[in-house]
Amino acid sequence: MTTSVPAPLAARTPPLAEPSAWHGISLIVNGRPVTAQVEARLLLSDFLRDRLGLTGTHVGCEHGVCGACTVLVNDEPVRACLTLAVQCDEVELRTVEGLAPADAPLTPVQRAFHECHGMQCGFCTPGFVMTTTALTEQDERPDEEQVADALSGHLCRCTGYRNIRRAVCQALDERFGE
Amino acid sequence: MKPTSFDYTAPSTVGEAVALLGDEEREAKVVAGGQSLIPMLNMRLARPELLVDITRIPELGRLHVDGSGKLRIGAAVRQARAAADGAVREGWPLLAVAIGRIGHPQIRHRGTVCGSLAHHDPAAELPTAAVCLDARFVITGPRGTRTVGAEDFFVATFSTAVEADELLTEAVFPPLPAHHGWAFEELTRRHGDFATVGVAVVLERDTATDTVRSARVVFCGAGPVPVRLPAVEDALVGTDVGEHALAAAARVALARLAPADDVHATAEYRREGAAHLLVRACTTAWERC
Amino acid sequence: MSHASDRDRSDQGNSNGTWIGRSVPRVEDDRLLRGNGRYVDDIALPGAVEAAFLRSPHAHARIESVDVTAALTAPGVVAVWTGDDVADLPAMLNKEELRTPPGLAALLDPLVRMTPMPLLARDKVLYVGQPVAVVLAENRYLAEDALELVEVRYAPLRVLVDPEHALGEDAVRLHEDLPDNTAVAVATRVGDPEAAFAGAHAVVSERFEAHRYVASPIETRAVSAQVDPYSGRLTVWSGTQTPHRLRDAIAHTLGLESATVHVIAADVGGGFGQKGILYVEELLVPHAARRLGRPVLWREDRNENLTASSHAREQIHRIELAADAEGRIVAVRDRITVNFGAYNMTGLVVPYNSLCHLLGPYRVPNVHIDVTGVLTNTTFATPYRGAGRPETVFAMERAMDRLAAELGIEPAQLRARNLVRPDEMPYATGLVDRSGSPQSYDSGDFPELLRRAVAKADVEGVRARQREGARDGKYVGIGFAMYIEATGLGPFETARIDVAPSGRVRLAIGAPSQGQGHRTSMAQIAADAIGVPFDVIDVVGGDTEATPFGVGTIASRALVNAGNATHRAGRLVREKIVEAAARRLGVDAGGLDLSDGIVRAGEPGGPSISLAELAGKAPLPGIPEPTDGRHGTEISETVHFRPPGFAVASGAHAAVVEVDEHTGEVEILHYVVVHDAGNIVNPMIAEGQVTGGIAQGIGGALYEEMVYGPDGQPRTGTYMDYLVPTSSEIPDLDMDEIFTPSPMNDLGVKGLGEGGAIAPQAVLAGAVEDALRPFDVVVRRGPLSPSRVRALIRAAADA
Structure with a gap:
């Protein structure tokens, strides 16, 4: 058996007209190495979507309130719209596309959102899924207050949150036991 | 909602950072977590020509308790790390609680303690906690390093004692000695919002008389800076924090506070709310003494 | 009618089917959970330029000059256009929404004035946010750079x-x-309201205000367009709820044949009505794609969405109720003023909804309602989830509470005394409905809704707690609100079903989905109608190529219209399949049954054939066997369902709240909803729709307001100031439902997308007012922010 090296992920370059300085960054995105030229002002959310084609990370407000763009930077959920791509040199980054390979079943967190109907239009869902994934990766089960605190960092306009809370609870039960 | 064009650099020493900030050719701004700055960049309310990222300066990433027992938080220390730190939770619980009220974990993972202080939104929790805890601020610039007390640090809304060519390198919090009790109370519209109004209180108990020996009372959302009211503190000192003392302190707060209206609440609401929270906070703080 | 409060829907009596009535997990989810959603902004158009709009900073001003010289030289700029550059394009009108139905015109002769909106303002701007110029550049960053260089005086x-x-x-x-x-x-009148008021035992007269708030879908609006160089056809992706109307408007504006314009509403990240109308950006982007010969993308930012996409809800009601000594309402008068904002976008839709839903579930013999829509220097207001109903229910239910207080009757009791009874169905209100026919409630059991809500909410328990007095300055109160909703607005919706040679079934409907789960629920309907397994059905919606005709997903109409079109098309396809099988098997069609995708003879051991065999083994490979005598006919049917009238859904909400006297904070202790949407296709999805609607209603009741200063400047243009509730603000709900199938359609279904959003403002206002009874406050306006609640208490104390 040979160990395969993950193939690099190709990035588009800034438009030639871009007036601000370009910088090289190297990072790991969903387990794959990326080296890219980015303009200083490029938001991480736009880098992921427009340069890497990872459109699962959604942009809902661009001022850090709605949480749709939440991704994991070094395993911690952060706002991609409040992070500059240039600040992500040498980080390890995960997006919703990195959770379950195309041919693999959904992760327990993704499955919980499906089974509990914790999603309707699906636009805010990747953000919720990334935050919930981080909760399930903690060493100990987060208490109710921590879960509430984490979920309040996301807006959903469709579900009324009830089924999202159920989904998160199911995912935590599955990870930590009931 | 996209930033204007700027350049970016991540120096590895404070000296380099300060030199960059002092460059008269380019208007530079410090970025660490960016959780206050980047929304302003996206809305084009802040238009720097150069961003100086200080998170790659090793010494600014330190959080420690120094030889004299003071908590020193470097400018690149993230809020989540500070709030989770055992020493902070044990020795500076008011600070840990105030940090926990900042936004959401997704914000606190990137936002820094010093960034929130240097940004100085007067409705924010940290500036008020800092004044209440009598924090001191270490500022480095082309003219050297100076230390500023909390009450002199916050100048006006979104304005502090840090000059354009200077860098806030460290916030220093003195220890809370024995027989000191604390509380932080705030009213918010939603979970995680800035305070509509809030109060931080530290009371010291005179164990001989079982009365208040000293008090620090600071309000947020009540003016252009964290509002410390010595008159309220005076009203509490010497009392047993009983019903009458609390009512008297609340009356003073009502009379002295002059907050502003905004879309979330009237000035009147803030005044009343501050007075009400004061009673609650003093009660809690006294129980903790 | 049957009542079922548990999850078992087998007693709905609507069909002997196996899929309708089941909480089938959604087929949409897997793709969305893997990040493979395709919202407009996710669709890659290589070489696309991005549009950004220069918007008016003034609420009302004359444009003296626009200078784009500097902007044109900015890096990456492809074009900059002003009103003069697009002056040859006709101004925008939401034609369909502005049409007055002939019946309504004949009976009430409403005034509807047209205010066509220029695609880019030329002479005047009428609200902050109105598009004045558009920049097209290599990306949004560069476009925004150039916007700053456009000089407008x-x-x-x-x-x-x-x-x-x-x-x-x-x-x-x-x-x-x-x-x-x-x-x-x-205006409309029933009976003799003046005489009824003159002779009444009690009269309440109040001015209530519904405040302005907005749909705020988490996906902002977006539109992209490109011209195919081979065919010359224009393809437009838009997060629209009404793709066919958009197609026709684009064709009209650009002088094209509708058939050469293809509009696709792929994944849409929530609509709630805001994406159900036509916007100038949706016309300018396709125009730019044609003129530049490059794909063009516009993605709205949140500030634009809050300030410049449609607003909603702002109404003033001067309402009067007259009642006899027992609390029976003898007359209602209401003078309603609707703030339309700067343009008349949707005509009578909202005002008339308010008018014809004011009486709700109550029997009112004498009525005078007068509605005026007024133009102001604010962003235009259009239908948003509930569309005139939450506003009118707020006024009516607030007035009911005032009447109950006046008469000293328990509010729930007062409501019970005035409800239309089930044995009166179909019930004629005396008003005219939105389509111009005499208004009729087709079905419902309003007393049962209320009975259940009262029982769940434990009125007696709340009253007992109130008698004990406040605890720590916290006062408990209970409120009720009831509503009816005429759902399933016509004129029609289309379903087309095709059976592929593989035996898979493709269902195309006109209505797109913005999260309602059509791919699942419509497949359930089709599976039962045809007699095939759920998982052989593929659903396409919101694509003007898949169904050339359609209306859209607005007005709680998709399930009623597209659902019944699907059902009918499915039944017709089923007949064709059975006939084809009969010929193939050489037996009489009458003796055959189709279920689970297999056609079987009635008697055991008889011949059978699967749909895949039947469709696949056609005389020529891939060509299905003729089914109706014509050679080469496919197993395919298209149905346009035209609803004969409205399917009336209804509900009763109750809320128990605790109000903190000192902080003004309102905590919802218990929220009860009992609703009736007829037969339910997918209970899980239905419950999600109701829950989501209520969350938006709670947002409006307690948190959300789009605030304008007197200068016409919006003061809540970001999510820092416009407060959409988070999970922490929305409680779990206590839900129950009854099922009174609608006689207006084969499936017996009623719309339920909007219902949840209709009552929360009214019920929470009632609960807060009830809690603050010791202070004698009257809640006349929301949102009930802590500051506003404190102001009520203060004002009462000062009085």
Whole structure:
């Protein structure tokens, strides 16, 4: 058996007209190495979507309130719209596309959102899924207050949150036991 | 909602950072977590020509308790790390609680303690906690390093004692000695919002008389800076924090506070709310003494 | 009718099917959970330029000059256009929404004035956020850089924000070709309200205000377009709820044949009505794609969405109720003023919804309702989830509470005394419905809704707690609100079903989905109608190529219209399949049954054939066997379902709240909803729709308001100030339902997308007022922010 090296992920370059300085960054995105030229002002959310084609990370407000763009930077959920791509040199980054390979079943967190109907239009869902994934990766089960605190960092306009809370609870039960 | 064009650099020493900030050719701004700055960049309310990222300066990433027992938080220390730190939770619980009220974990993972202080939104929790805890601020610039007390640090809304060519390198919090009790109370519209109004209180108990020996009372959302009211503190000192003392302190707060209206609440609401929270906070703080 | 409160829907009596009535997990989810959603902004168009709009900073001003010289030289700029550059394009009108149905015109002769909106403002701007110029550049960053270089000189004019001021005689006119600022006006009368008021035992007279708030879908609006160089066809992706109307509007505006314009509403990240109308950006982006010969993308930012996409809800009701000594309502008068904002976008839709839903579930013999839509220097207001109903229910239910207080009757009791009874169905209100027919409630059991809500909410327990007095300054209160909703608005919706040679079934419907789960629920309907397994059905919606005709997903209409079209098309396809099988098997069609995708003879051991065999083994490979005598006919059917009338859904909400006297904070202790949407296709999805609607209602009741300063500047243009509730603010709900199938359609279904959003403002206002009874406050306006609640208490104390 040979160990395969993950193939690099190709990035588009800034438009030639871009007036601000370009910088090289190297990072790991969903387990794959990326080296890219980015303009200083490029938001991480736009880098992921427009340069890497990872459109699962959604942009809902661009001022850090709605949480749709939440991704994991070094395993911690952060706002991609409040992070500059240039600040992500040498980080390890995960997006919703990195959770379950195309041919693999959904992760327990993704499955919980499906089974509990914790999603309707699906636009805010990747953000919720990334935050919930981080909760399930903690060493100990987060208490109710921590879960509430984490979920309040996301807006959903469709579900009324009830089924999202159920989904998160199911995912935590599955990870930590009931 | 996209930033204007700027350049970016991540120096590895404070000296380099300060030199960059002092460059008269380019208007530079410090970025660490960016959780206050980047929304302003996206809305084009802040238009720097150069961003100086200080998170790659090793010494600014330190959080420690120094030889004299003071908590020193470097400018690149993230809020989540500070709030989770055992020493902070044990020795500076008011600070840990105030940090926990900042936004959401997704914000606190990137936002820094010093960034929130240097940004100085007067409705924010940290500036008020800092004044209440009598924090001191270490500022480095082309003219050297100076230390500023909390009450002199916050100048006006979104304005502090840090000059354009200077860098806030460290916030220093003195220890809370024995027989000191604390509380932080705030009213918010939603979970995680800035305070509509809030109060931080530290009371010291005179164990001989079982009365208040000293008090620090600071309000947020009540003016252009964290509002410390010595008159309220005076009203509490010497009392047993009983019903009458609390009512008297609340009356003073009502009379002295002059907050502003905004879309979330009237000035009147803030005044009343501050007075009400004061009673609650003093009660809690006294129980903790 | 049957009542079922548990999850077992087998007693709905609507069909012997196996899929309808089951909480089938959604087929949409897997793709969305893997990040493979395809919202407009996710669709890669190589070489696309991005549009950004220069928007007016003034609420009312004359444009003196626009200079784009500097902007044109900015890096990456492809084009900059002003009103002059697109002056040859006709101004925008939401034609369908502005049409007055002939019946309504004949009976009430409403005034509806047209205010076409220029694609880019030329002479005047009428609200903050109105598009004045558009920059097309290599990306959004560069486009925004160039926007700053467009120089516009404005001469400010007097600003009108208050609709009552805008009706004043000396008010400045927004549209100088109109005689005043009235956009629509309509009035109706039933019986002799003057006499009823004169003879009444009790009269309440109040002024209630529904405040302005917005749909705020988490996906903002977006539109992209490209011209295919091979066919010359124009393809447009838009997060729209009405793709067919958009297609026709684009064709009209650009002078094209509708057939050469293809509109696709792929994944849409929530709509709630805001994406159900036509916007100038949706016309300018396709125009730019044609003119530049490059794909063009516009993605709205949140500030634009909050300030410049449609607003909703702002109404003033001067309402009067007259009652006899027992609390039976003898008459209602209401003078409703609707703030339309700067343009008349949707005509009678909202005002008339308010008019014809005011009486709700109550029997009212004498009525006078007068509605005026007024133009002001604010962003235009259009239907948003509930569309005139939450506003009118707020007024009516608040008035009911005031009447209950006046008469000393328990509010739930007062409501019970006035409800239309099930044995009166179909019930004629005496009003005219939105389509111009006499208004009729087709079905419902309002007393049962209320009975269940009262029982769940434990009125007696709340009253007992109130008698004990406040605890720590916290006062408990209970509120009730009931509503009816005429759902399933026509004129029609289309379903087309095709059976592929593989035996898979493709269902195309006109209505797109913005999260309602059509791919699942419509497949359930089709599976039962045809007699095939659920998982052989593929559903396409919101694509004008898949169904050339369609209306859209608005007005709680998709399930009723597209659902019944699907059902009928499915039944017709089923007949064709059975006939084809009969010929193939050489037996009489009458003896055959189709279920689970297999056609079987009635008797055991008889011949059978699967749909895949039947469709696949056609005389020529891939060509199915003729089914109706014509050679080469496919197993395919298209049905346009035209609803004969409205399917009336209804509900009763109750809320128990605790109000903190000192902080003004309102905590919802218990929220009860009992609703009736007829037969339910997918209970899980239905419950999600109701829950989501209520969350938006709670947002409006307690948190959300789009605030304007007197200068016409919006003051809540970001998510820092416009407060959409988070999970922490929305409680779990206590839900129950009854099922009174609608006789207006085969499936017996009623719409339920909007219902949840209709009652929360009213019920929470009632609960807060009840809690604060010791202070004798009257809640006349929301949102009930802590500051506003404290102001009520203070004002009561000062009085």
